[in-house]
Amino acid sequence: MGSYIPSNETQRQEMLDAIGLAKVDELYSQVPSDLILSGGPNIPEGKSELSVSRLMSKMAEENVVFPSVFRGAGAYRHYIPSIVNAIVSKETFVTAYTPYQAEISQGILQSIFEYQTMICQLTGMETANASVYDGATAAAEAVAMCRDRKRTKALVSAAAHPDVIETIKTYCWASDAEVELIPVKDGVTDLAALESMLDAGTACVYIQQPNYYGLLEDGEKAGETAHGQGAKYVMGVNPIAAAILKTPAECGADIAVGEGQPLGMPLSFGGPYLGFMAANKAMTRKLPGRIVGETKDSNGERAFVLTLQAREQHIRREKASSNICSNQALCAMTAAVYMAAMGPDGMKEAAAQSMSKAHYLASCLGKIKGFELMYKGEYFHEFVTGCPCDSDELLKHLASKGILGGLPVSDGILWCTTEMNTKEEMDYLISLVKEVCG
Amino acid sequence: MDLLFEKSIRGRSCSLLPKCDVEAATLSKDHMRQKELPLPQLSENDLSRHYSALERRTHGVNNGFYPLGSCTMKYNPKINEAIAALPGFTQIHPLQPDDTVQGSLKVLHLAEKYLCEITGMGAMTFQPAAGAHGELTGVMLIKKYHEVRKDVGRKKIIVPDSAHGTNPATAVMAGMTVVNIPSGSDGCVDIEKLKEAVGEDTAGLMLTNPNTLGIFEKDILEITKIVHDVGGLVYYDGANLNAIMGVVRPGDMGFDCVHLNLHKTFSTPHGGGGPGSGAVGCKDFLTPYLPKPHIGVCDGRYEQQYDCPQSIGKVKAFNGNFLVTLRALTYIITLGSEGIADAAKNAVLNANYLMKRLGECYCIANEGICMHEFVMTLEKEAKEKGVTAMDIAKALLDKGIHPPTMYFPLIVHEALMVEPTETEGKEVLDEAAEAFLSIYRQAMEEPEWIHHRPTHTPIGRPDEVAAARHPVLHY
Numbered sequence: 001m002g003s004y005i006p007s008n009e010t011q012r013q014e015m016l017d018a019i020g021l022a023k024v025d026e027l028y029s030q031v032p033s034d035l036i037l038s039g040g041p042n043i044p045e046g047k048s049e050l051s052v053s054r055l056m057s058k059m060a061e062e063n064v065v066f067p068s069v070f071r072g073a074g075a076y077r078h079y080i081p082s083i084v085n086a087i088v089s090k091e092t093f094v095t096a097y098t099p100y101q102a103e104i105s106q107g108i109l110q111s112i113f114e115y116q117t118m119i120c121q122l123t124g125m126e127t128a129n130a131s132v133y134d135g136a137t138a139a140a141e142a143v144a145m146c147r148d149r150k151r152t153k154a155l156v157s158a159a160a161h162p163d164v165i166e167t168i169k170t171y172c173w174a175s176d177a178e179v180e181l182i183p184v185k186d187g188v189t190d191l192a193a194l195e196s197m198l199d200a201g202t203a204c205v206y207i208q209q210p211n212y213y214g215l216l217e218d219g220e221k222a223g224e225t226a227h228g229q230g231a232k233y234v235m236g237v238n239p240i241a242a243a244i245l246k247t248p249a250e251c252g253a254d255i256a257v258g259e260g261q262p263l264g265m266p267l268s269f270g271g272p273y274l275g276f277m278a279a280n281k282a283m284t285r286k287l288p289g290r291i292v293g294e295t296k297d298s299n300g301e302r303a304f305v306l307t308l309q310a311r312e313q314h315i316r317r318e319k320a321s322s323n324i325c326s327n328q329a330l331c332a333m334t335a336a337v338y339m340a341a342m343g344p345d346g347m348k349e350a351a352a353q354s355m356s357k358a359h360y361l362a363s364c365l366g367k368i369k370g371f372e373l374m375y376k377g378e379y380f381h382e383f384v385t386g387c388p389c390d391s392d393e394l395l396k397h398l399a400s401k402g403i404l405g406g407l408p409v410s411d412g413i414l415w416c417t418t419e420m421n422t423k424e425e426m427d428y429l430i431s432l433v434k435e436v437c438g
Numbered sequence: 439m440d441l442l443f444e445k446s447i448r449g450r451s452c453s454l455l456p457k458c459d460v461e462a463a464t465l466s467k468d469h470m471r472q473k474e475l476p477l478p479q480l481s482e483n484d485l486s487r488h489y490s491a492l493e494r495r496t497h498g499v500n501n502g503f504y505p506l507g508s509c510t511m512k513y514n515p516k517i518n519e520a521i522a523a524l525p526g527f528t529q530i531h532p533l534q535p536d537d538t539v540q541g542s543l544k545v546l547h548l549a550e551k552y553l554c555e556i557t558g559m560g561a562m563t564f565q566p567a568a569g570a571h572g573e574l575t576g577v578m579l580i581k582k583y584h585e586v587r588k589d590v591g592r593k594k595i596i597v598p599d600s601a602h603g604t605n606p607a608t609a610v611m612a613g614m615t616v617v618n619i620p621s622g623s624d625g626c627v628d629i630e631k632l633k634e635a636v637g638e639d640t641a642g643l644m645l646t647n648p649n650t651l652g653i654f655e656k657d658i659l660e661i662t663k664i665v666h667d668v669g670g671l672v673y674y675d676g677a678n679l680n681a682i683m684g685v686v687r688p689g690d691m692g693f694d695c696v697h698l699n700l701h702k703t704f705s706t707p708h709g710g711g712g713p714g715s716g717a718v719g720c721k722d723f724l725t726p727y728l729p730k731p732h733i734g735v736c737d738g739r740y741e742q743q744y745d746c747p748q749s750i751g752k753v754k755a756f757n758g759n760f761l762v763t764l765r766a767l768t769y770i771i772t773l774g775s776e777g778i779a780d781a782a783k784n785a786v787l788n789a790n791y792l793m794k795r796l797g798e799c800y801c802i803a804n805e806g807i808c809m810h811e812f813v814m815t816l817e818k819e820a821k822e823k824g825v826t827a828m829d830i831a832k833a834l835l836d837k838g839i840h841p842p843t844m845y846f847p848l849i850v851h852e853a854l855m856v857e858p859t860e861t862e863g864k865e866v867l868d869e870a871a872e873a874f875l876s877i878y879r880q881a882m883e884e885p886e887w888i889h890h891r892p893t894h895t896p897i898g899r900p901d902e903v904a905a906a907r908h909p910v911l912h913y
Binding site: 001003005015021027032035036040045046052055061062064074075077089090091092093094099101103108111114116118122128134137161164169171175244245259266267268270295296305307308310312318319323324330340349350357358359378407 | 439441442443450451452454455458459460461462463465466468469470471472473474475476477478479480482485486489490491492493494495496497498499500501504506509511512513514515517519520521523524525526527528529530531532533534535538539540541542544545551552555556567568569570571573574577578581602603604606607608609610611612613616653654656658659682683684685686687690691701705707708709710711712713714729750751752753754755756757758759760761762764767768770771772773774775776777778779780781783784786787788790791794795806807809831832835840841843846860861862863864865866867892895896897898899900901902904905906909910911912913
């Protein structure tokens with residue numbers, strides 16, 4: 001069996017002698033004896049590292065890695081600069097705990113401070129926290145930040161990601177708070193309907209930009225509508241798109257959240273990803289989770305610490321703003337290294353290329369009968385087309401050629417491109433679509 | 439040390455992307471960003487040096503002893519990292535068809551099967567991303583159970599005063615009110631107080647066993663029975679599972695649902711604060727309420743089953759922190775049945791040995807055998823000499839040792855909570871004991887000396903009050 005216990009038999013006996021016990025099992029004398037599992041748990045015997053390596057590699061091979069991906073829907077394959085993995089796999093960063101002891105945690109603390117700064121730069125907001133679990137939980141936490149005694153209801157765009165909507169609903173059900181979906185019209189949130197749904201009990205309005213169908217919402221107008229009735233405005237944004245789109249701050253958002261995975265994290269079957277959260281100044285003390293702040297040490301030098309901890313569970317217990325404790329710190333560092341490596345021009349270039357390729361692909365698909373764009377609005381790097389043939393059959397054919405096609409949605413296919421998709425790859429995709437459905 | 443933004447030089451960049459090979463698309467001005475994007479401009483070498491410097495200003499498990507109580511800072515095996523880096527796992531889109539993700543689904547299925555055996559549960563979800571997230575999911579299961587039975591008056595969650603702060607915070611997020619019950623003089627649940635607290639309004643009890651004092655609740659069967667008898671459920675906070683895994687199971691103690699901290703007990707690294715994984719297991723009668731999808735097996739093929747009408751819904755997008763679950767499974771397969779139990783036993787042995795050594799000077803909060811951790815109190819020293827738990831912690835920094843958890847549990851004044859874990863050899867414990875003891879002796883002789891520790895760390899003691907009073911939260 002494998003083991004990571006360094007003490008040998010002699011050392012263990014010396015320790016037992018020091019404690020005054022004869023056998024290790026005596027350490028469990030307080031445990032009711034009929035509860036003790038005499039033969040250990042019913043799982044296989046342990047294995048050597050080489051055997052484990054073979055076994056796990058075989059499982060990895062049972063997955064299909066698609067060389068060509070045209071599927072997004074909340075998880076995006078972008079180019080990850082080599083420097084990103086080199087930095088975030090440094091053993092010390094990987095193995096450290098939450099930076100409670102500031103004197104020996106300045107590296108982690110500074111990296112979070114830099115991350116918070118870059119999230120503020122990207123969103124235009126005034127403060128950011130050190131991360132939460134993912135984009136969906138970030139949205140759910142943001143909704144909770146907006147509730148007070150009188151305002152408890154959340155209005156959530158039905159054009160948000162389905163998992164985000166589901167997660168918000170679960171969190172709100174738990175807190176006995178109401179959620180209503182704002183209907184979709186022509187692929188975007190129906191702001192006229194929103195107007196009529198708002199009332200004095202509305203805590204917040206949640207809009208996703210670009211939305212689940214890839215379309216651009218009128219982010220500014222949605223915010224004005226929400227604020228008109230005294231509700232808070234929460235925007236869920238794609239961080240790559242945020243490099244070129246009107247920022248949440250420019251749209252008047254009180255809170256900006258999002259899924260940070262596109263910022264240097266591989267697809268990884270859904271996680272670990274990164275929930276980023278940023279707020280305006282007024283909402284800062286309602287943010288959940290860790291926040292790093294700058295201060296001075298006993299020698300007057302710049303230092304970083306976990307701060308505003310009076311919001312947090314270990315101090316406030318049942319009065320905390322959230323129960324969150326562990327977050328996605330290493331993913332936050334990943335995002336920071338990614339943004340710093342890309343720089344302002346690289347971020348804008350990744351956004352522009354992702355969008356340009358989507359427009360190229362949409363125009364080529366649009367020339368095939370039945371694959372016209374489903375909606376007329378402006379879009380970023382995702383779009384929905386019709387599908388005149390059996391979409392399962394089409395996607396299977398694409399898969400057999402190493403292509404993960406778009407995601408089937410209710411009445412069509414949701415396609416996605418990033419800077420990773422070459423023109424050559426897209427032309428090949430088009431030829432295959434023509435073969436099956438042309 | 440300078441920040442990335444202070445190192446930024448206009449026009450500097452890394453060359454990463456080729457020229458766009460299709461015509462550029464444009465947006466209407468209404469949608470465009472108005473303000474410039476002010477990210478830093480750096481070369482790859484700048485970044486390499488910057489983060490290497492930050493690494494030197496960080497303490498990881500690889501740098502030295504890390505006896506941070508309640509956090510189980512055991513060694514993080516490198517095979518786990520190697521497996522989690524395989525493209526066959528990292529390059530998989532979460533929305534690929536099931537027949538193209540059989541390997542990933544098998545990982546989730548096996549992890550569920552093995553961890554259910556270890557905990558005595560019937561099913562498990564890996565959607566929760568961290569311990570607190572698992573707690574929330576677990577209490578949601580309890581809420582749903584009462585809701586489905588139309589037992590609507592059950593709104594109270596009982597929490598011992600020794601509990602982790604996440605327990606009461608979680609209960610409130612799940613729409614419950616918290617009933618704190620005081621611990622007995624031995625640090626365990628006070629059975630009489632528990633009996634007084636339970637009733638028709640009890641939704642459940644949240645408990646960790648061994649408790650935060652490192653003591654196994656010997657009356658655990660009576661405790662769970664008291665709660666069950668009034669119609670409540672019992673939740674197991676898995677933060678302290680490392681003491682008992684493979685030896686005794688929460689399910690057999692009468693717990694109805696559990697969360698596990700895969701990043702503590704099952705050796706996955708903590709990444710400076712995350713990502714973790716807060717897998718939640720439950721007995722069969724709660725299975726219908728687990729988050730969806732559930733990973734099932736049908737005709738030898740794994741599938742994600744969404745047809746779960748009584749599910750609480752989703753608590754996170756997709757399938758949780760998958761690569762963390764993968765690392766934990768790698769660990770479990772490596773250790774196997776005997777190794778899992780062996781890890782727990784050696785964690786307890788190491789804790790008792792270190793407790794014995796430190797007991798030479800320090801006051802241990804509770805007598806008798808401890809489990810995987812123990813708590814010391816500096817109450818007397820603080821009163822008589824002004825030497826606090828914080829002072830001892832700061833002096834340890836100079837010795838290259840990460841301090842124990844400070845000021846927790848709340849029921850012990852001037853607490854230091856020590857958890858050595860099983861992956862430290864006796865000689866490491868001996869060295870650490872010498873460091874702890876010599877600090878104590880010097881502090882007793884010269885109390886002033888210890889107030890000025892540490893001196894060998896990258897910074898001196900930071901001014902936390904100023905940080906909170908005048909928050910500077912970005913550059």
